[in-house]
Amino acid sequence: MFRVVGLLGRSFSPYSSSLGAQKILYPLFSYCPQSPFPHHLSPFGRTGMATAAYAPEPKLLFRQLFECESSTYTYLLADISHPDKPAVLIDPVDVTVDRDLNLIRELGLKLVYAMNTHVHADHITGTGLLKSKVPHVKSVLAKAGGGRADILIGPGDKISFGDLFLEVRATPGHTLGCVTYVTGDGPSQPQPRMAFTGDALLVRGCGRTDFQNGSSEQLYHSVHSQIFTLPKNTLLYPGHDYKGYTVSTVGEELQYNTRLTKDVETFKSIMANLNLARPNKMDIAVPANLVCGLQDLLP
């Protein structure tokens, strides 16, 4: 059975839950032969895997994966305490779907949701390819973005996999339909919390606001009200990085973000003067991503 807590408090989940102690696994995996920064650092250093020592049983398995052409991060999360090891992918990319599925197979996970933080403009989501290769996988996208998906989510929704869940926070501004997925708040959920911010918040920066109904004022308020209000030790995982960063925290960005630490008028001025080139793939990526990458299959 699939259950996702949906729009305005609905719950989506493949399984019922039971509470239990946990520890978090924080391994990293990078696929980028030409990467200028081939060894991404985890919060626990460069090693492949580290375990927190405060709890007896592992629950969350976590991987940060990289696609180097678009500098996109894909995140794999799974509840490995559940017999089925249900897993979700956040922001998969079409060209790295086989890598991701291979990893999922090697780790013995069952992929249940392929989720997007927003309708991307610079690359094609891997959601459609994942669905064609693993038919039970459900695509997830925000209703506010105007696209199509198996599950259209909104603020307050909860997406469960095993005993773990992600809550949906609306963080528009880069695009109208941007959301941030935050790990649950509760005794059986990962500590510190983790927020997958898509392009709303990047490490020391943020997403551009000059197309797809973007708004710098809206982005400023989204980040300040929905992300910077999380506990300071919340780990922030961005949708992209162009400088070699992998992860930050709320406390760190409150202090050092080069744009969002400013007042709103200064922020708007910074964003109006970025002068970034239009993404190369925008004309094919946006229509494809509005249908979760199923543009060749849907009527």
Ligand SMILES: N[C@@H](CCC(=O)N[C@@H](CSS)C(=O)NCC(=O)O)C(=O)O
């Ligand atoms: N050169 C790339 C696009 C780079 C870009 O515009 N990145 C976006 C996120 S993807 S739409 C962004 O918001 N950047 C913020 C910044 O400060 O760089 C391409 O051609 O695809």
